[in-house]
Structures are given as structure tokens and as C-alpha cells.
Amino acid sequence: MKVERDLAGIVLPFTTGTASVLWFGHVFCARLHLSSAIAFSAVLCSAAFLLHHRHTASSSAVLKPVIGICMAACGFICGITHETISSGGPLMAGIMESIGTLGTKTGEMIDSIRFSNPDTNAIIKALIIGDRTDIPKHITEAFRESGASHILALSGLHMGIIYGILTKLLSALGNRTSARIVRSSAIILACSLYTLATGAGASIVRAFLFILIGETARMCGRFKSTGTVLMGSLLIHLTLSPSSLREVGFQLSYAAMAGIAFIFPWLKDFWPEQKARLMPRPLRWMWNTAAMSISCQLTTGPLAYIYFRTFPVHFLLTNMIALPLTGLIIPVALLTLALSALDICPDIVLRASEALVTALSEALSIIASM
DSSP: OHHHHHHHHHHHHHHHHHHHHHHHHHHHHHTHHHHHHHHHHHHHHHHHHHHHTTTSOOOHHHHHHHHHHHHHHHHHHHHHHHHHOOOOOHHHHHHHHHHHHHHHHHHHHHHHSOOSSHHHHHHHHHHHHOOOTTSOHHHHHHHHHHTOHHHHSOOHHHHHHHHHHHHHHHGGGOSSHHHHHHHHHHHHHHHHHHHHHTTOOHHHHHHHHHHHHHHHHHHHTOOOOHHHHHHHHHHHHHHHOGGGGGOHHHHHHHHHHHHHHHTHHHHHTTSOHHHHTTSOHHHHHHHHHHHHHHHHHHHHHHHHHHHHSOOOTTHHHHHHHHHHHHHHHHHHHHHHHHHHHTTOOOHHHHHHHHHHHHHHHHHHHHHHTO
8 A cells, every 4th residue: 555655646746737738738838938947947856855865864744745746747747748749750650550450450350240130240349449330329328328338438348358368368378487478478469459459549558558567567576456557557648648638538447447446445345355255156256246336436427427417327237247248248259250250150159149249238228228
């Protein structure tokens, strides 16, 4: 917890400084030179103070506010820089365009699979590459009204399932140090390509940063917690793309992870681990899923209501049904896609994919009508 508090003392002021530019940029940009001069002066003065007191026993009551001011000024400078100059170049644009075609080609391959119901192709395409353009309106409404819209939007859920598949497949490499490095490197590379191929939306980038930080810590033999990874991801994400702070997906994604990092452990402890071990496994899974759903809803619910004026009343029931079905649909759909690309996909695999997607769609339609 101490590491998480120390990181929060760095990340939250930085986020505040960035947010001040994004929401009040017209005020600062009108006096750009003065605003930048004040921010740079704050950074230099803070750095000088911290360096001077590095070997002294100064009170943390003084040092912590100075660090906070320094990080807020750094966040401000990062935001100002992003607002006033453009980044990248022709080479980077060409690379991004080439990788982006992977998503387009994957969508075309999914459309070519011979399902009896074309809605299956549309839903699988949304779950794999985030393309929801072909989903009928009544299905989209059913997902929204049941509180399962996040399943159709690429997020940490989808990246987490793919990460789990990769981890299982690469576990055959063994657990030696060299094997762990190769496994982690392969996972990071595969997840980075998937992130870019699907458009690098805010929530999927957040999920990738979680994997990047987690796997890097594993390769280095360092301890990691959800809270420390969350803080590190937020700092990197805002440094690379300050304007993401404006996006609803960014806000909901980090709010959900804040609930999982800081509320879920507290809720889970209502049923102590010693007693939980005596519970049947299905009942234990139901309790953990309910605790996680409530944790996420407590942090994302207010934001969702502010932006969409809606609150999913049946979110617990929805997550109990939709999460395990989605966890089955994605690996089966990927297997179907791979076998279809090789033109060796048996009919039983096609029917299994379609049955799972139909079960998800019909279950959410029933919940939405309640």
C-alpha cells in the first residue's frame, strides 16, 4: 500500500496538470509563453529544492507538496506540448497504416465464415476487432439496456482473454528464466500488434499497458500489484497521449480498474479466504464475480449516468451470464477463424461458435426485456 500511495502522490498531480490544459486550454494557450514559463519555473524550483534536501532529514510534510507541484507542472507542460505541436511523421504513419490493415483483413475473413445466421458474423467481428457496424440495432439495444455494452467495445476484458490464451499456449516453454523472458517478450509483441490492428482505442491501450508493465516486472523479478500497475499505466498513457483524458472510454476504463484495484479486495474480504476455501468452487466463483461487478459499477456507474443518463439495474445478472459466455466465445471464435483461414474448419466448430453467440444474444435480450 505504501508504494501505491507514493505513486498516487506522483500520478494524481500529473493527471491534474494535464486535465487543466485539456479543459481550460483556451485560457492557457492565449497566454502560452507566460503559462509555459510559470510551469517550467515550478519544475526547476521543485527539482532544485528536492536535490538540495536529498541528504537532509527534511519533513515529508514539506517534500510531498513540492513533489506534487513538480508533477502537476510536468503534466501541464505535457498537455501544453500536445495541444500546440503535432507528433509523428510519414514513416510512423505508414507503419500504423500497414498494421491497421491487419484489422481490416481479419474483419473480411470473419465475414467470409459460413454461419447460418449473419448476426453471428457481426457479433464475432465486434468481439474480436471491435467493428460493430454490421450489428443490427435490436441487438445493440439489448446489449445496452442489459448493461453489457462494454462487451461489444474492445476493452481489458477482451485483451485479458487473449492474454490468458497466449499464456496457456506459451506455458509449454517451461519456467526457466530464459523461457520466462521469451514468453513475456512474445506476449508483449502479440498484444502490441493486436492493439494497433484494432485501432488502439483508449481502453485497449490501457489493457496493453497493464500487460506491458506486468510482464516487464515478471521478467525483472519485481513485485507488482494492481494498484501500482494502474498508476504506472495512467502515467505512461497520459504522457504519450494527454488528449485521451477527454475520451469516455479512457475514463470508464481507468475507473473500472480503480474499482478492481481498491474496492474489490475490500469487498472480497467480506467472505474471508479461509471460509471461501470451504465453499464449492461454483459458489466461490459467483461471489468473486459479484464482488468484482459491484466494484466496477461503483466507480463507472456515476460516469455512465453523467454521459449516457442510464444505469444498468440488472448488471449483476448480466455479468454472471455474459462474462463466462464471452470467455468461451472469444477462444472458440479465434479457433474457428484460424481453421477457416486454412480451409479445414469442421462443421462442429462452426456450430459451437454460433450456438455460444446465439446464447449470449438471447440471454441479454431476455434481461433487457425484464
